[in-house]
Amino acid sequence: MRHIIVGTAGHIDHGKTALVKALTGADTDRLAEEKRRGISIDLGFAHLDLTPELRLGFIDVPGHERFVKNMLAGASGIDVVLMVIAAGESIMPQTREHFEICRLLGLRHGLIAMTKSDIADADTLELTRMEIEEFVLGSFLEKSPIVAVSAITGSGIAELRDQLARAAASASIKDASNFFRLPIDRSFSMRGHGSVVTGTLVSGTLKIEDEVELFPVRKRARVRGLQIHGAGANRASAGERTAVNLAGVDSAEIQRGMVLAPPGLFQTTTCIDTTFELLPGAHPLKHRAPVHFHAGTAEVGAEARLLASLEPMKPGSRAPVRFLLHEPLLILPGDRFIVRMFSPVVTIGGGVVLDAAPPQRMRRMLMNQRLEQIEKDGLAAVAIRESPYGLTAAELIARCGRRFPQPWYENSVKLSSFKDSSIDLLKHFHANKPLLAGMPKEELRNLALPGSPPFLLDELLGRIPQVKVEGDLVRLASHRISLKTDESEATARIEGLFRDAGLAVPSAAEVLSKSGIEPARARSLLQILLRERKLIKINDELIFHGSAIEALRGILATRTGTRFTVPDFKTWTGISRKYAIPLLEFLDREHLTRREGDGRIVLDKRRT
Ligand SMILES: Nc1nc2c(ncn2[C@@H]2O[C@H](COP(=O)(O)OP(=O)(O)OP(=O)(O)O)[C@@H](O)[C@H]2O)c(=O)[nH]1
Numbered sequence: 001m002r003h004i005i006v007g008t009a010g011h012i013d014h015g016k017t018a019l020v021k022a023l024t025g026a027d028t029d030r031l032a033e034e035k036r037r038g039i040s041i042d043l044g045f046a047h048l049d050l051t052p053e054l055r056l057g058f059i060d061v062p063g064h065e066r067f068v069k070n071m072l073a074g075a076s077g078i079d080v081v082l083m084v085i086a087a088g089e090s091i092m093p094q095t096r097e098h099f100e101i102c103r104l105l106g107l108r109h110g111l112i113a114m115t116k117s118d119i120a121d122a123d124t125l126e127l128t129r130m131e132i133e134e135f136v137l138g139s140f141l142e143k144s145p146i147v148a149v150s151a152i153t154g155s156g157i158a159e160l161r162d163q164l165a166r167a168a169a170s171a172s173i174k175d176a177s178n179f180f181r182l183p184i185d186r187s188f189s190m191r192g193h194g195s196v197v198t199g200t201l202v203s204g205t206l207k208i209e210d211e212v213e214l215f216p217v218r219k220r221a222r223v224r225g226l227q228i229h230g231a232g233a234n235r236a237s238a239g240e241r242t243a244v245n246l247a248g249v250d251s252a253e254i255q256r257g258m259v260l261a262p263p264g265l266f267q268t269t270t271c272i273d274t275t276f277e278l279l280p281g282a283h284p285l286k287h288r289a290p291v292h293f294h295a296g297t298a299e300v301g302a303e304a305r306l307l308a309s310l311e312p313m314k315p316g317s318r319a320p321v322r323f324l325l326h327e328p329l330l331i332l333p334g335d336r337f338i339v340r341m342f343s344p345v346v347t348i349g350g351g352v353v354l355d356a357a358p359p360q361r362m363r364r365m366l367m368n369q370r371l372e373q374i375e376k377d378g379l380a381a382v383a384i385r386e387s388p389y390g391l392t393a394a395e396l397i398a399r400c401g402r403r404f405p406q407p408w409y410e411n412s413v414k415l416s417s418f419k420d421s422s423i424d425l426l427k428h429f430h431a432n433k434p435l436l437a438g439m440p441k442e443e444l445r446n447l448a449l450p451g452s453p454p455f456l457l458d459e460l461l462g463r464i465p466q467v468k469v470e471g472d473l474v475r476l477a478s479h480r481i482s483l484k485t486d487e488s489e490a491t492a493r494i495e496g497l498f499r500d501a502g503l504a505v506p507s508a509a510e511v512l513s514k515s516g517i518e519p520a521r522a523r524s525l526l527q528i529l530l531r532e533r534k535l536i537k538i539n540d541e542l543i544f545h546g547s548a549i550e551a552l553r554g555i556l557a558t559r560t561g562t563r564f565t566v567p568d569f570k571t572w573t574g575i576s577r578k579y580a581i582p583l584l585e586f587l588d589r590e591h592l593t594r595r596e597g598d599g600r601i602v603l604d605k606r607r608t
């Protein structure tokens with residue numbers, strides 16, 4: 001079923017509530033004060049199944065100028081506006097204000113009901129119609145139908161329904177595939193159930209048992225129950241009027257203006273960069289002017305910081321403006337907002353959030369240019385360009401409020417020099433340390449990509465054919481260890497000393513001291529012999545020549561399955577306990593022998 005939210009709009013007493021009742025049968029003026037005064041004060045809710053496939057949710061708003069703030073809380077969720085203009089009274093101040101609000105909120109669809117047609121004569125109806133046509137000229141309502149209706153006689157109501165069905169069919173539906181957001185317009189507690197909040201689900205879906213986060217207080221709660229237009233449901237989708245029974249949060253902590261969203265994805269903000277439109281009828285907007293800021297169902301005090309020029313902004317113009325919010329909000333790029341003046345409290349403009357987490361310290365000129373870039377390339381592209389290497393999907397989601405399929409988005413400009421710089425670094429390294437096989441990867445990461453996530457280095461090195469990664473070392477593929485004459489001689493000497501010793505090897509220090517070259521170089525040569533497996537290190541102290549270990553394997557090969565003790569092993573090999581124990585531990589590790597009880601057993605080496 002298609003869910004479309006229809007919101008009323010229009011001047012006080014023009015017949016919005018009566019019209020919603022004529023359409024749906026529901027009287028949305030529920031408050032005693034509303035009954036007594038005969039006006040709407042807060043939002044009213046009703047719904048109508050126009051066809052089996054189309055459900056209209058109605059949000060009836062108050063027309064009184066004192067309650068525009070309530071109107072704003074309802075207007076943020078609507079898809080189709082039903083402008084209500086009484087025949088004879090025609091365009092009045094809140095007709096204009098509500099209309100501007102709808103336009104600034106980016107509404108694209110609507111229709112106009114010319115109400116109280118029963119008490120207007122044909123000339124009045126014709127005159128009002130002409131005034132309405134002129135009023136909407138050039139706006140999103142220009143081509144919208146104007147239907148003369150009477151809530152008293154019911155005339156025109158059938159046609160209005162048809163036109164509503166048409167408008168609902170062409171309205172774009174809210175995005176159910178994005179993360180869910182539910183700006184809260186009511187909160188109360190229900191006996192035996194606890195906290196209940198209601199709102200229009202502006203995106204995503206919500207299911208029973210889902211975990212949610214309440215913004216801006218950042219409390220986690222669980223969805224215990226759901227209702228859509230008053231009927232129990234297991235899940236709610238974008239566009240539906242939703243009531244959520246929450247477990248884990250007290251209703252006293254919740255109020256209109258808060259938002260439910262998925263847990264752990266988003267941050268609140270007190271500083272947003274926007275593109276702002278100042279209404280033609282407003283006073284010029286001064287830098288640092290205090291304003292009322294409305295977004296979703298929330299209202300907070302804010303200060304406007306002009307970014308393009310410190311000269312007051314001209315009415316009817318559009319410019320980048322930063323708003324410093326007095327209280328934190330969950331607000332995301334692309335969100336619309338409305339700004340009202342402090343005194344008199346009138347709507348002066350509205351706009352679109354470009355960045356809800358902009359850099360704080362930046363020259364005004366640069367901020368300005370940055371916002372132009374965001375409008376041109378999108379926030380994600382700019383945020384990636386501003387990051388040292390790139391951003392993870394989680395970082396981009398928090399920043400942009402939508403899904404990002406890849407795990408990582410690299411800053412290809414910043415990383416374009418990595419290939420050349422890493423090749424240079426490795427060339428240098430090999431020149432300074434020719435006897436080393438390569439540079440430790442961590443060292444390269446600290447030099448070439450300080451502070452980068454570890455996976456990035458591997459990813460980038462994998463793209464450079466001139467570079468080879470071997471374990472924890474990186475080298476140029478062309479790097480060969482080339483020994484000088486004295487080094488070759490020393491290498492042969494070191495190897496020879498170990499080979500000649502058989503299993504009764506001398507200490508490494510002793511061998512190095514006999515190598516004939518200085519200790520640092522000699523140690524590098526020893527490392528090379530170890531890497532080439534000519535020498536084998538079995539623990540921190542003992543190094544054997546490969547041929548000695550081979551001989552040992554030979555001794556064991558003839559004794560497969562034999563149980564033996566340390567003294568047996570000493571007899572077979574002719575070595576002392578000092579070598580026997582570490583060698584046996586080495587053989588255990590190599591699965592050539594295995595401890596069993598007090599002794600060991602020689603394993604079948606074909607099985608290992
Ligand atoms: N004759 C006539 N009276 C109407 C019609 N529609 C509404 N009224 C009357 O106009 C008065 C105001 O109607 P409401 O529906 O409360 O007006 P509203 O636009 O909801 O007013 P607010 O919510 O306070 O802005 C009531 O006395 C209605 O009975 C109509 O079509 N014909």
Ligand SMILES: [Mg+2]
Pocket residue numbers: 016017018039040060061062063
């Ligand atoms: Mg009303």
